[in-house]
Amino acid sequence: MKLTQAPYSKRLLVTQISDATLEIKLLELGFGINSECNLLRQAPFNGPYTLNNEKTQIILRSEDANRIEVSILPRG
Amino acid sequence: MKVVLAGNPNCGKTSLFNRFTGMNQKVGNYPGITVSKREGSFTIDGETCSIADLPGIYSLYAGSEDEKIAVNAILDLQKLENPPITLCIIDIQSPHKNLLLLSQLIELGLPIIGVFNYRKKTTTSEISDWIKRLEAKYNIPFLAVNANSGEGLYALKEELKNSKDKETVNRYPNSKIAEFAEWIKQANNSAAGSHILKITKDLRARLEEVDSSFPSKTFGAEHKQNSTEQTHSKTSYLDNLLMHHIWGYVIFGVSLIVIFQAVFAWSAHPMEWIEEGFGLLSVCTHAYLPVNFYTNAISNGIIPGLAGIVVFVPQISFLFLFIALFEESGYMTRVVYLMDRLVKPFGLSGRSVVPLISGYACAIPAIMATRTIKNPREKLITMLVIPFMTCSARIPVYTTLIALMMSSEASVGVFNAQGLVLFALYLFGAFMSFFTALIAHKVMKRGGRSMLIMELPNYKMPSFNNVVLTIYEKSKSFVFQAGKIIILVSIALYLMSNIGFNDTFEKIDNNDTEFVNQFKPNELAQLKLENSIIGQLGKFIEPAIRPLGYDWKIGISLITSFAAREVFVGTMSTIYALEDAGDDTSSIVHKMQSDKNPDGTAKYSLAVVLSLLVFYALAMQCLSTIAVMYKETSGWKWPSIQFVVSTGSAYLLALLVYQLMS
Known part of the structure; x- marks a missing residue:
């Protein structure tokens, strides 16, 4: 599913990023394909999302979040 | 090495x-x-x-x-x-x-x-x-x-x-x-x-x-608990509040109001002390130094000019205090998160918000801060509209003009009325920024895809040293950069007001008793100023500014303010000190308030003051901003467009305000 459709505060696995620049920028911050992350919140009026992993918290716009495919991981 | x-x-x-x-x-x-x-x-x-x-x-x-x-x-x-x-x-x-x-x-x-x-x-x-x-x-x-x-x-x-x-x-x-x-x-x-x-x-x-x-x-x-984890949990607790879809905006709004109240109300006393100090210094130079050209240049030219700048250090310090606290604590990035979607329809990005807020302090570092905006189009629009934000250099001009309109004790409910007018002017600046951004967004060609990916740092307690250093550095550079211009402008003004080429000036300068005895000392001083080079220059542009309600004295200030807008107050102080032949040390506001038109009406009527406020809110009067725009855009195209649009709209709106109000 797309990151924008993913539920909040669930363990997510990044499965695909459909934009090279976006993927490089996410990799730099430690959010590559096959990495785990959490969707935390979204600013009002379809504003940016906040996303975190164990080490880092980032914000990204919804159009970029739309380019990221994730799957839900079982609790663990 | x-x-x-x-x-x-x-x-x-x-x-x-x-x-x-x-x-x-x-x-x-x-x-x-x-x-x-x-x-x-x-x-x-x-x-x-x-x-x-x-x-x-x-x-x-x-x-x-x-x-x-x-x-x-x-x-x-x-x-x-x-x-x-x-x-x-x-x-x-x-x-x-x-x-x-x-x-x-x-x-x-x-x-x-x-x-x-x-x-x-x-x-x-x-x-x-x-x-x-x-x-x-x-x-x-x-x-x-x-x-x-x-x-x-x-x-x-x-x-x-x-x-x-x-x-x-x-x-x-x-x-x-x-x-x-x-x-x-x-x-x-x-x-x-x-x-x-x-x-x-x-x-x-x-x-x-x-x-x-x-x-x-x-x-x-x-450590019993991982220090990183501790910071993370503190951060997520604060984020729940500061990034909340309602409370986040309420807190941001309230912090802006607190900043404006601080800039206006808390700095009032230190400003009075500085003003009195410079008044005393002027009196002392008159009293203790030999009476000659240099003493006059110092006490009537340089000191009033400098006082007009130094007096605003408390206000600028408060403004930078809050900006430094926002940046140091990590709150600024949360502001980007909250504001990105709201500013996007104007062709701006969440990253534009920090440069725009910094524009409240000074357009120069603010324009340089746009380098963090990745999309060139968003960056250019942000740079173009930053000068409309109410920079600290406008504070001296606004404070002086507002004081001409109403007393410092006037209040509306619990709020100080002068503070509210200042707040309204800040809103007007922000409105003009966004309005211009919207027009630019509609007119300019679309660029590549814009991306906003930012790390949210953990909150940290602002370091006292770093905050104090920022305030010190910024206030110092404001005083020294503006100070250099002010001293030069003050000396130039003093010289130009003491040199004249027409008959009247020469008669007064040569103390022609037959001519001089027809006037009172104050009238004589004004006549001398009017016929000096600077007076003639002011008179030369008077036809263009008369429809806005301005006289030649304001004209002189307008000319000098194109170097830097805060020079307005210094120039006015110098002009009125010259006019009073140095024997009146009351504040510049008092002197301007008591200035009358030939028909006895106040020279600084509500219409004139409002028109001036509008002019100073919009006109591009800062050489350094033009220089930094030239550097950042690598050419004269954008600074020229910016100058013509800002100053043109300033003239037209100021004209409209005066004509409607008078």
């Missing part, structure tokens, strides 16, 4: 730079605080070493202007026969991000020292084991320092001394990074993107092993 500092945003590079050089520079908890290369020097055993601090980058793949500055500087080092030693700073709290850049720098074949920056004291036994492993892996020296306290700096200097004599070895002669560097140079090429991605992925994968070996539990074992 030359040293270069590179590292991720917010990893402590600039703190270390300050440690090395003692040179004061702003450090913020907001990615992109260093937006240009900073240079300084320090000594090791009497030998002077130069050091450059580069803007923070996560990798050699640059997105924004500030990142390009850093990446280009690093790629240029590669071409040198003896490249300087690069200190790659790694925040020990998040080595996973920092090591990507380190591995790229190492592969470039540059002489590197890895510097771990820690903020809290920790027992480093496990860390040092890890460092040893890294040293073995990368074959470069690693050290740990505390950039805030300076701990470990001595050892680092020793290491620099030793490294100086070592030969540069290109450790990876066949490294893909050389190829990578080539691809980076053509980063806009879409094929390059996939190559860069491939190499970045490769490097990242190689780092997984290093990442997993990082003794993250060390902190946890040594």
Whole structure:
């Protein structure tokens, strides 16, 4: 599913990023394909999302979040 | 010896730079605080070493202007026969991000020292084991320092001394990074993107092993609770509040109101003291120095001119206090999150908000701060509209003009009426910024895709030293930069008002008793000023400004304000001091209030004051802003458009206001 459709505060696995620049920028911050992350919140009026992993918290716009495919991981 | 500092945003590079050089520079908890290369020097055993601090980058793949500055500087080092030693700073709290850049720098074949920056004291036994492993892996020296306290700096200097004599070895002669560097140079090429991605992925994968070996539990074992985790939970608790979809905006709004009240109400007393101090100084110079041309130039020209600037230091200090607190604490990035969607319809990005808010302090650093905006179109629109934000240089003009309209005791409910008018002017500036941005957004050609990916740093208690340093630095540069202009303008004004070429001026200057006796002393002083060069200049432009309700005296101030708008008050102070022949030391507001038209009505009527307020809110009256726009846009096109649009709309709106009100 797309990151924008993913539920909040669930363990997510990044499965695909459909934009090279976006993927490089996410990799730099430690959010590559096959990495785990959490969707935390979204600013009002379809504003940016906040996303975190164990080490880092980032914000990204919804159009970029739309380019990221994730799957839900079982609790663990 | 030359040293270069590179590292991720917010990893402590600039703190270390300050440690090395003692040179004061702003450090913020907001990615992109260093937006240009900073240079300084320090000594090791009497030998002077130069050091450059580069803007923070996560990798050699640059997105924004500030990142390009850093990446280009690093790629240029590669071409040198003896490249300087690069200190790659790694925040020990998040080595996973920092090591990507380190591995790229190492592969470039540059002489590197890895510097771990820690903020809290920790027992480093496990860390040092890890460092040893890294040293073995990368074959470069690693050290740990505390950039805030300076701990470990001595050892680092020793290491620099030793490294100086070592030969540069290109450790990876066949490294893909050389190829990578080539691809980076053509980063806009879409094929390059996939190559860069491939190499970045490769490097990242190689780092997984290093990442997993990082003794993250060390902190946890040594301290009851992992300090990083503690900061994280504090951060997430605060984020729940400060990034809340309602409370987040309420808190941001309230903090803006507090800033305006502080700028106006809290600084009132210190401003009075400064004003009285300068008044006293003027009286003393008159009383104790010999009566001659120079004494008059000092007491009637330079002192009133300088007083007009120094008096606003308390207000500027408060403004920078809040901006520094926002940046230092990490709150600024939360503002980006809250505001991005709201400013997007205007062609701006969440990253534009920080430069726009900084525009409340000064347009020059604000325009430079737009380098963190990745999309060129959003960057240009932000730069174009920043000068409409109410910069601190407008405060002297607004305060003086507002004081002409109403008494300082007037209030509306619990609010001070002058404060409310000032607040309204700030809103007007912001409105004009967004309105102009909207027009530019509609008119300008669409650029490439805009992207906003930002790290949210953990909140931290602002460092007292850094905040005080920021306030000191900014106030000092305001006083000195404006002061230089003010002294020159004051001297020029004094000279031009004491030289004249027509008959009337000569008669007064030669003390022609038959002519002089027809007038009272004050009338004579005004007549002399009116017939001096500066008076004639004011008279020359009077036909153009008469429809706005301005006379030749305001005309003189308008001319001088094009150097810098705050010069208005200094010029008015000088003109009225000259006119009163120096025997009236009451405040400039009082003097302006008692100035009458020939028909006995007040010269500064509500219509004139409002028209002036509108003019000063919109006109592009700052040479430094024009210069910085020229530099940032590499040409005269945009500064010229900006100047014509701002000043033209200022004239038309001021005209409209006066004609409607009078």
